[in-house]
Amino acid sequence: MKRPVHINLRKIAYGLIALFIFILAIQLMKAGAKALAPLLREASLVRNPFNALGFGWLGAYFVLSGSPVAAASLGLFNGGALTATQSFMMINGSRMGASFIVLFIGFIYMLRGHESKRSLSMGLVSLMTTWTTYLPAMALGYTILSNGWLNGFQPKAASGLVSALDAIFNPIVNWIVSWAPGLLVFVVGIGIVMFAFNLIDRALPELNLGKTGFGEAPRLLYRPIVMFALGMAVTSVSMSVSVSLGLLVPLSARGYIRIENVIPYIMGANVTTFVDTLVASLLMNNPVAFTIVLVQMVSVALTSIVILLISYRGYERVVLGIAGWITHSRRNQAIFMLALVGTPIALLLM
Amino acid sequence: MCSDGSSHSEQSARFAAYLLKAPENQVTLFGAIENEREAGMIKHSLDLLFARLRPARSEITIKTARGHAAEEILTEAEDGDYDLIVIGSRGRRGLTRFLLGSTSMRVAQYAPCSVLVVKKLSEEIRRILVCTAGGEPGLRNVRFAVAVSAATEADMTVLHVMSQIALSEDSDLYDLEASAEELIAHGTREGKHLQAALDLMRAAGARGEVKVRHGLVLDEIDAEERDGGYDMVVVGAHYVPEGVSRLLLDNLTLHALEVLDTAVLVVREKSSPLSTA
Numbered sequence: 001m002k003r004p005v006h007i008n009l010r011k012i013a014y015g016l017i018a019l020f021i022f023i024l025a026i027q028l029m030k031a032g033a034k035a036l037a038p039l040l041r042e043a044s045l046v047r048n049p050f051n052a053l054g055f056g057w058l059g060a061y062f063v064l065s066g067s068p069v070a071a072a073s074l075g076l077f078n079g080g081a082l083t084a085t086q087s088f089m090m091i092n093g094s095r096m097g098a099s100f101i102v103l104f105i106g107f108i109y110m111l112r113g114h115e116s117k118r119s120l121s122m123g124l125v126s127l128m129t130t131w132t133t134y135l136p137a138m139a140l141g142y143t144i145l146s147n148g149w150l151n152g153f154q155p156k157a158a159s160g161l162v163s164a165l166d167a168i169f170n171p172i173v174n175w176i177v178s179w180a181p182g183l184l185v186f187v188v189g190i191g192i193v194m195f196a197f198n199l200i201d202r203a204l205p206e207l208n209l210g211k212t213g214f215g216e217a218p219r220l221l222y223r224p225i226v227m228f229a230l231g232m233a234v235t236s237v238s239m240s241v242s243v244s245l246g247l248l249v250p251l252s253a254r255g256y257i258r259i260e261n262v263i264p265y266i267m268g269a270n271v272t273t274f275v276d277t278l279v280a281s282l283l284m285n286n287p288v289a290f291t292i293v294l295v296q297m298v299s300v301a302l303t304s305i306v307i308l309l310i311s312y313r314g315y316e317r318v319v320l321g322i323a324g325w326i327t328h329s330r331r332n333q334a335i336f337m338l339a340l341v342g343t344p345i346a347l348l349l350m
Numbered sequence: 351m352c353s354d355g356s357s358h359s360e361q362s363a364r365f366a367a368y369l370l371k372a373p374e375n376q377v378t379l380f381g382a383i384e385n386e387r388e389a390g391m392i393k394h395s396l397d398l399l400f401a402r403l404r405p406a407r408s409e410i411t412i413k414t415a416r417g418h419a420a421e422e423i424l425t426e427a428e429d430g431d432y433d434l435i436v437i438g439s440r441g442r443r444g445l446t447r448f449l450l451g452s453t454s455m456r457v458a459q460y461a462p463c464s465v466l467v468v469k470k471l472s473e474e475i476r477r478i479l480v481c482t483a484g485g486e487p488g489l490r491n492v493r494f495a496v497a498v499s500a501a502t503e504a505d506m507t508v509l510h511v512m513s514q515i516a517l518s519e520d521s522d523l524y525d526l527e528a529s530a531e532e533l534i535a536h537g538t539r540e541g542k543h544l545q546a547a548l549d550l551m552r553a554a555g556a557r558g559e560v561k562v563r564h565g566l567v568l569d570e571i572d573a574e575e576r577d578g579g580y581d582m583v584v585v586g587a588h589y590v591p592e593g594v595s596r597l598l599l600d601n602l603t604l605h606a607l608e609v610l611d612t613a614v615l616v617v618r619e620k621s622s623p624l625s626t627a
Contacts (some may be wrong), residue, residue, distance in 0.1 A: 121515050213594045218514060219484075220589075221567065221600040248517055255521030256514035260566060260600075316566055 011203050018199035025196055026283040027169045028189030029072060033079025035182020040081040049142070052086035054347025061163075061344070066098025067239070068193045070277040074185065074289045081278040088292050089146050091277065093344065095270070098132065100128040100340055101239070118345035125259065126241065129266045132319060133303050141299030150295055152221025156211050162285050197239075197276070204238060207247050217261045218252035224308050225263040231268025232301075239271040239276045249296055263316055267304040352423050352437040353381050354453075355391035355400065360437035362468035363399050365613065368502075376409040380426055382419035389414075420456035427461050434460050439469045439607075458607055458616045459588065464494065465616045467607055472581040475502040475613075479580040481509050481571055481606070484543045487586045487619075492547045494617045499556040501593045504547075506558035507578060508547040510540055511570040530562040567602065572609050583610050589619040 046052050050092040052073075070091045077087035103123035144150055175184065177185055209215065214230060224231075236246045247265070248257050274297050281289040291306050328334045351363045379399050396412050403410055415422040418428035427435055439454045439503040458465045480495040482488030492508055499506050512526055525538055533541035534548075544560040563570040575583055588603040607614055619627070 122517055125515060213598050221602055222598050223600045226598050243518070252517070254525065255517050256526065257517055258567075259513050259515045262515060313566075317569065320566070342591065 010206065014199050015203035018196050018203055019284045021192055021199065022196035022279075023165060023283055024169055024172060025193035026071065026075070026280050027173045027190045028185055028192065029075030030078050030284060031173050031177050032182050032184075032186025032189055033072075033075040033081055034133055034184050035079075035177075037076070037079040037081035039183070041074070046082060046086055046090075048350065049085055049089040050350040052082065052089035053093040053096075053138075054344040054350075056090035057097040057344035058093075058348065060089075060094045060097025060101065062200045063190065063194060064101050065194060065197070065333060066273075067095040067197055067276050068190050069094035069097070070274070070293075071192050071193050071280045072186070074277065074284055074292070075189065076288075077232050077289055077292065078286050078327075080090065084288055084292055085142060085145055088141060088296060089138070089290075091274075091292070091296055092134060092141075093347075095130060095134060095273070097344070099127045103127055121323070121327070122245065122262070124326060125263065126245065126266050128319045128322050129263050130241075130270055132315070132322075133267055133270060133300060133307065137296075137299040137303040140303060140309060141295045144299060145295045147291065150291055153294055155282065165283070198275075200239065201243065204243075207237065208250070209234070209247055210251055215251055218249065218254075218257045221260050222259060224260070224312050225305075227264040228268040228304060228308055231265035232272045233268075233272075235269040236272040236275050237274060240272050241242050241266065244269045259320065260316065263319060264304075264308060264312075267308070271301045271304065351377060351379050352419075352435065352457075353379065353395050353619070354419060355381070355388055355395040356438070360395055362539065365468050365472070366436035366466060367403050375409075377403060377503065378411045378413055378426075378538060379403075380423065381412075381414045381424040383414055384419055385418045394473070401619045420453045422428065423453070423457050424460055424462075427457075427463060427534045432463050435465045436464060437465065437467055439467050455604060455607055456622060458614075459601070459604060461616075461618065464587075464618045466613060467616070469610070470612050472613070475504045475581040477578060477580045478504045478506045478582045478584060479488070479571075479575055479578060479603070480506060480547075480584040481511075481586070482543065482547065483586070484510065484540065487589065488543060489546060489550065490619065491508075491584050491586050491617045492550050494615065496551060496556045498553040498582070498584075498615070499551075499558070500554060504581070505553060506556055507574075508544065508558060509571065509574055510544060510560070510562050511585065511607075512562060512564050513567045513570070527561070530560045533562060534560075535554045568605050568609055571606060575610055575612060581613055582613045582615055584615045584617060587616050588616055 022288050042044065056073060059072065060066045063069060073082065073087045073090035073094065076082045076090075077084060082090065098201050103126075176188070180188070209217075209230075217227075231244060234247060235241060238247070239246050245262075248262070248265070249255060251257065274293055278290070278293045279296070281293045284290075328330050351366050353360065353363060367377075381395045381396050383389045383392055393414065396414070400410055400412055415426065423435065423437070426432075428440065435457060437454045437457055439452065441555075454465075454467045458467055475498065478495050478499060480491050482491055488510075492506075495506055495508075498504065510530070514526055516523055517528065524536070525533065525540065528536070528538075530541075530544050534545050535541070540562070544562070548558070548560055561574070563574060565573075571583070574580075583606070585603055585606050588601045589599065603616055607616070
């Protein structure tokens, strides 16, 4: 007799609560950003795309995550505090900052002399892969956005859904806004979105790559474009590069994977890690916000595919070469750390 | 042995004749004629090769076929139940080489038996590099190379490349940094395989060593080939399982053929090792 499919009610509950809280957080950020926008313009904190990049970068350091900062960027754009290109650059900054966070603890240990090459190696490979794809993707995306080449892909507002969401959430948001200043509302929104992402992680279905055709990734070499597609597919569900990397761990009893397999996997993960930001843009009910995120995803995807098809072996060597230079000595590690902290600050001051 | 009438294919055939010097190895000289203009040249080339090889062996056959070179070679290989195809890498196929891939690449990829693709020509084979990813396919490569080593008295190096990276804090880094001797001493999976390779070489009386390199697989094989001055590199044919995995796995054998400068022997399961008498 065939066993009935097991329904995990707890995961469903987490998912529903996470969705409710996520939508609430987006509504709070929208409301908070509207009140905050005049103050930000007056303070001239973000005057150009480079400031926005640094702002998003430092923001990710501060909240130890990129997704809330990306969502905040859309909120600030929606509120008129940022232009579309500034919001785009802030989202890029959030990814630059997020990719370092994985590495940060390992780096501190290494600078103190502790042997931590294990997680540092994967963290560095992930960071270098992200940065070396995002820098050219940023230039491409900025060009696409500035020229409006993807403006035709803006979604039509589902007025029924928007009305329903307003009816549910406006009373809550209005009550909070009535007694809290704009900045606090915005910050609370960021805090709640972080909590929502935590719940989303718990609501994710069990993904077991060992039961797929990729169980031999620790030993065999898969086609780079195939691993890229896998990274995209897995992260479209997990919405987090580090969670997607964690799914590879059970494939190997000894905890290894071929470098040739993991680099394109990370490249793919870097495309669909924006799925949650894309959803946030839809909830903003702002078509241009959607276009900003779409441009981000398309530019990263195009850049990655060009690398994979034209110069993948050379690219692998560059990534590993840079990572190797950084881990070569404590002096190099210290230089790298200074650059990581100093660069976003310098961008903010430009 | 395949010839398209070019000087490179003639030299490749002479290289193969040196390799296959045991007289009981049956040799077929094969020419694929794609157009009538080259028919005379190919036949002349085959006749010259026949004359050179005839004194040392009794069974040499000449065959020609008309059609696309790679397809005709593959058809002959399937019909003739051969153990080894010898082919040069620098033919004269013009535009089709870029449209369909070179003849030697296509033959190496789809042949039913092992293929020796001769690139850089050596006067003799003094050093052989055997690449192994582990398991029975790796040991098959070693057995084939042992047979070649016996015929040529070449030294062998069996190479395994560790390109793995640790996924988590709990991963044991030891295997990712250990030498071949250390892996053997610790009895790891790679160590046991390398010990089995050593045992095969010793049992056959071949001079050889085992080696482990750490880095990207293709880069390390390429670096070892250049640093070691090898005359031949032995790799396994691309493992193509049934089902979806066929689409998923990368063809390292083809990449190696593109990258390596020396003669490359692609070992396939069907073949028995060469006669070494």
